[in-house]
Amino acid sequence: MATKRRKLGNPLALAVMALLSERPMHPYEIAQTLRQRGKEHSVKINFGSLYTVVQNLEKHGFVEVADVQRQGNRPERTLYGLTPAGHEEMLEWLADLVAVPAREFPLFETALSLIGVLTPDEVVSLLDERVAALDVHAAALRGALTKLYEQLPRLFVVETEYQLHMVEAQARWTRGLLREIADGTLTGVDAWRALRATGEVPAEWKRLEGVRIDIDVDTAADEEKTSSGATKEERPRNR
Incomplete structure (x- = not known):
C-alpha cells in the first residue's frame, strides 16, 4: 500500500501540527518546545525555516491564527492553532x-552501491573506521537512555531506543x-581485486553487461501479502 501524496512533505510540518494539537502556540514557542523535548534528534529541524513551515500550513488550511498577543512595548505575537482539517491531516x-514502510535512500546505502570503485583494502579500512564510530554512537545512546529512563516514561523515549x-x-x-572482504569469502571479491589492480573488467563481469536486473520490491511485497491472505483493514482514527 502506497502512502498518500500530501500537500506538505516536510516532517517538520507534522511535528508542528502535533504540538499545536496540544494548544495554540506562536512559532518561537514551537521552536522552544521542540528543543526542550529533544525532537531535533528525531526530526530534521531548521529553526530558521519554521516560520515558513507555519505559513505553508496556514496556506493549506491546516493551521489558523488563534490569537494575537501584545505585552508592553514588545512586538505582537501571533498564536496559531490546529484546524479540523489540520487535525485530520496530522492523524492520517x-x-x-507508522504503518507503511517508506522507501528511503540513506547515504550509506548509496555508498555501498558504488563501493566497487575503491579497492577492497581501502574499504576494509574505511568500514573499520565506520564500525568504531558506530560503537561510540551506540555507547552515547545507551548512556542517554539510562538517564532518560530515570526521568521519563518509556513512551517518550521509544524513538531513541529505535535509533540505538x-x-x-x-x-x-x-x-x-568487513570480515568477509578481509578474509576473501565475499562472493566476487577476487574479481573486484583484479579489476582494481589491472583496470580490466573481469570476464565473468563482462557477461553481465547489458543485463538488466530489475527487482520491484513493492510489487513483491504486495504479492506476498496476497499469497499469505493478508488483507488491509481500515485503520481507526482518533477523533
Missing part, C-alpha cells in the same frame, strides 16, 4: 508513517561485511 499522515537498535544493527552487519 502519522498513521501512514538501528545503530547496533548497522554495526553488526558492517562487521560481517
